[in-house]
Amino acid sequence: MSTEPRPVPVKTIAASIGLVLATFVGLYLIVLLARVELWLIVAAFFAVVLNQPVEFARRHLHLSRGLSVLVVYVLGIVLVSGMMYLFIRPLVTEVQDFADNFSTYVGDARAGEGRIGSLVKEYELDRRYDENKDEIDAWLSSAGGGAVDVAQSVANGLIALVTILVLSVLMILYGPELLKSGVGILSPPRRERVTAVARDCSRAITGYVMGNLLISIIAGLVTYVGLWVFGVPFKEVLALWVGFADLIPLVGATLGAIPAVGVAFLHSTKAGIGVLILYIVYQQFENHVLQVTIMAKTVQINQLFVLVSVLIGVELLGFVGALLAIPAAGVIQVIVRDSWDNRRGRLKSEPTIGAEEVPLTEYLAEEAAEAEEQGDAEAPATVPTVAERREELEQVAAPPPAATPDT
Numbered sequence: 001m002s003t004e005p006r007p008v009p010v011k012t013i014a015a016s017i018g019l020v021l022a023t024f025v026g027l028y029l030i031v032l033l034a035r036v037e038l039w040l041i042v043a044a045f046f047a048v049v050l051n052q053p054v055e056f057a058r059r060h061l062h063l064s065r066g067l068s069v070l071v072v073y074v075l076g077i078v079l080v081s082g083m084m085y086l087f088i089r090p091l092v093t094e095v096q097d098f099a100d101n102f103s104t105y106v107g108d109a110r111a112g113e114g115r116i117g118s119l120v121k122e123y124e125l126d127r128r129y130d131e132n133k134d135e136i137d138a139w140l141s142s143a144g145g146g147a148v149d150v151a152q153s154v155a156n157g158l159i160a161l162v163t164i165l166v167l168s169v170l171m172i173l174y175g176p177e178l179l180k181s182g183v184g185i186l187s188p189p190r191r192e193r194v195t196a197v198a199r200d201c202s203r204a205i206t207g208y209v210m211g212n213l214l215i216s217i218i219a220g221l222v223t224y225v226g227l228w229v230f231g232v233p234f235k236e237v238l239a240l241w242v243g244f245a246d247l248i249p250l251v252g253a254t255l256g257a258i259p260a261v262g263v264a265f266l267h268s269t270k271a272g273i274g275v276l277i278l279y280i281v282y283q284q285f286e287n288h289v290l291q292v293t294i295m296a297k298t299v300q301i302n303q304l305f306v307l308v309s310v311l312i313g314v315e316l317l318g319f320v321g322a323l324l325a326i327p328a329a330g331v332i333q334v335i336v337r338d339s340w341d342n343r344r345g346r347l348k349s350e351p352t353i354g355a356e357e358v359p360l361t362e363y364l365a366e367e368a369a370e371a372e373e374q375g376d377a378e379a380p381a382t383v384p385t386v387a388e389r390r391e392e393l394e395q396v397a398a399p400p401p402a403a404t405p406d407t
Contacts, residue, residue: 038317039160043167045324048202049209050076051172069172073165087240196363197338204330215290216246219253219282223260226278230271232264248322249310253283305329 030037050072057068179198183191220243227235238260245256257279265272309329313321 035160038320039164039167041324042320043164043171045205045327046164046168047171047175048205050168051175051202052206054172066173069169073169083240086236090234090237193338197335200334200338201331204334205327208327208330212247215286216243218290219243219246219256219286222278222282223256226275227260227264230264230267230274232260232267232271232275234263238263248319249306249326253279253286257283305333 053072054065054068057063057071058065061068061071063071183194183198186194220239223242224235224239227238232238242253242256242260246252248255261272261276261279264275306326306329309325310322313323313325313328315321317324
């Protein structure tokens with residue numbers, strides 16, 4: 001008895017071709033819209049971080065959500081503008097001073113007098129200029145095109161910044177309602193689980209950012225005091241730079257210390273050695289005390305995982321990826337740990353919720369207290385009991401019953 005292969009239905013072939021084409025179009029759109037996707041990721045990050053101050057202003061200042069968002073963003077813009085002013089003001093002052101004394105510097109250079117004249121004489125800069133005059137003129141002529149590129153990059157950066165700010169504002173205003181609508185289609189047990197995971201992810205991101213900001217502020221203050229003690233100039237600019245660079249995981253403190261130590265050595269050898277020792281001691285204190293104390297309550301991630309996540313973030317998104325790497329790793333850790341606890345995790349005498357492994361009874365008690373504070377417990381007949389809620393949440397982790405073969 002010969003069995004001939006059955007022909008593949010036309011619908012199956014068409015569906016397979018359509019699936020391949022849809023996958024190709026989807027991947028093409030992902031690559032094409034990479035810039036917009038990056039803006040959305042950064043905006044969502046800012047929205048999660050700034051949601052806590054917005055909620056604080058709404059509850060304690062008794063403001064509407066829209067007005068709370070306005071207050072938080074105005075304060076943030078004022079703070080960032082003040083930091084930029086402190087950073088730029090000394091640079092503008094030095095440039096203005098150089099422009100005012102430019103003729104004096106040129107005269108000293110020609111006469112071989114003063115600091116500039118001694119440098120010209122020592123390194124024979126006048127002879128080197130005469131030998132490479134054509135190359136220098138060509139480089140100066142091409143500098144105009146570079147200036148146009150820089151101006152275009154600055155304009156694109158400003159457009160991206162404004163777009164991200166607007167997106168983050170809209171996410172804070174309408175994100176909670178969209179999230180509530182999204183989880184509303186789930187069954188009650190899964191709704192509770194998804195809500196708990198989202199809350200843990202938000203806590204991990206916010207806690208890391210706040211802790212990292214606190215460490216960066218401490219690094220900037222230590223830099224300012226140390227440079228002030230040794231009399232190093234530009235202490236405000238260098239302190240702001242160290243605080244900003246310290247936001248980068250793992251290597252930020254070292255990147256911030258290099259310019260400060262260099263300026264200190266230019267000021268004097270004694271100051272350079274003192275600032276270098278200060279940074280060595282402070283980095284040990286930051287790595288073994290501040291990081292452990294502040295980050296212990298936010299995201300607890302293995303150092304190898306931190307390094308790998310930072311390398312991946314830098315490779316994918318550059319500097320922005322370095323800043324977002326650890327919060328993203330914290331979110332992944334929360335989701336994986338929750339999945340492990342609820343599906344294949346160890347048996348527990350008391351079920352837990354989320355990455356922090358909060359006991360179920362404690363979680364339900366906190367939820368009941370929050371509902372009572374917000375006035376949501378006015379209809380006790382419709383509120384499930386603790387036992388009922390516990391049974392619902394435990395059903396999420398329970399494996400499906402094994403199917404019995406038909407007899």
